[in-house]
Amino acid sequence: MNPLRLRSLLVIAVSVVGLVGLSGWPRSFAAEDLPWLISPVPANPAAPAAPAAPVPAVPPAPAVPDWLQAHVGLGDRQIAPVVLQRARALYQKKVSEGTINNPCYFAVDATRPAGLGRRFYVICEASQTFRAVPTGHGNGRKLPRIPDFSNGIRCAKNFSNAEDSKLTTGGPYVTAEIRTSFKGYYVSGGKRVPMMRSFLQFEGEGDTANARPRAIGGHPAVIVAVSCRMKIPGSPHADDEGYVPIGKLIDYSAGRSNGCTSWSPADAKEILALVENKPTTLYIYPESSDIVAVAREVKAGRSPSKAGLYWNASCLKEIRVPNFWPRETLEPVLAKYKKDNPPPEPRPLPICR
DSSP, rough: OHHHHHHHHHHHHHTTOOOOOOOSSSEEEEEEEOOOOOOOOOOSOOOOOOOOOOOOOOOOOOOOOOHHHHBSSSTTTOBBBHHHHHHHHHHHHHHHTTTTTOEEEEEEESSSSSSTTTEEEEEEETTTTTEEEEEOOBBBOOOTOOEEEEEESSSOOEEETTTTOOOOOOEEEEEEEEEEEEEEEEEEEEEEEEEEEEEEEEEGGGGGGTTTTTEEEEEEEEEEEEEEEEOOOOOOTOTTTTEEEEEEEEEEETTTSSSSEEOOOOHHHHHHHHTTTSSSSEEEEEEEHHHHHHHHHTTTTTOTGTOOOOOOOOHHHHSOOEEEOOOOHHHHHHHHHHHSSSSOOOOOOOOOO
């Protein structure tokens, strides 16, 4: 069956049980119960359009070279076949369109264990190099009176493209600009050091199309936990009164993010250097249709792998059933929660002692 038709049928099937009112969230609520956005059928269909001009056939993707095939598999530091297949197809498509010309491309398998698990892949076919490094996933949120869509550190159960969900969204991306900003001062070796963190913006399409408004991208997994402010008038980062924020440097390389792709500072330095002023593709697995398909098989008591589906076995055993929360339903709920629970008024930081 045509893959696009299969995806359409899958989405329509999910929507049949999805028209649940937002005012009353039942205890059995799950991602598969959420309505999907489906284009309405026009009341008066338009007349058939004139036949389009023939489109040149897309050349078949080159076969996976032997050196790269050696890295394909389900073991540690290997990339699952479906993840590589889709990552290569996205990269080759964008190269053929003239969107990118970077010799390297990226992929993420968010079904694998996180922490120190190596599931972010840097693939440079021209130089025949393959590297797998750790990366975090979105931590999600656990809010009162709303179904829990948080994730543990090791395995991701929940995924979403809703704003404020703090969850990872699988699908295609292209890297964009790098922005560097000041995050605060921390003390190292008895000296106050400014922490400047770079952020690589992602641009998406389809489920990932709202990557920019969600501020989804990649960055080092470090932050300053600000606790007080100190007067340093000569600092370029001082406010109008000459104060700068001071705190403790936190490295959460083995932890979770707010939906972004995060790396250790050392890995981030090398990855950012590859894409500075030279965009490339990033493919994150799983997509929403993968999540729904795997969840269906598990709920039916069947093995996803026997149905030709992929999910890391160790994490699937831990999470049991994965969930995808579509933005069309989750986003309004989070917006209402935010409106009903406004954050407290910001207060000035205490003066450092």
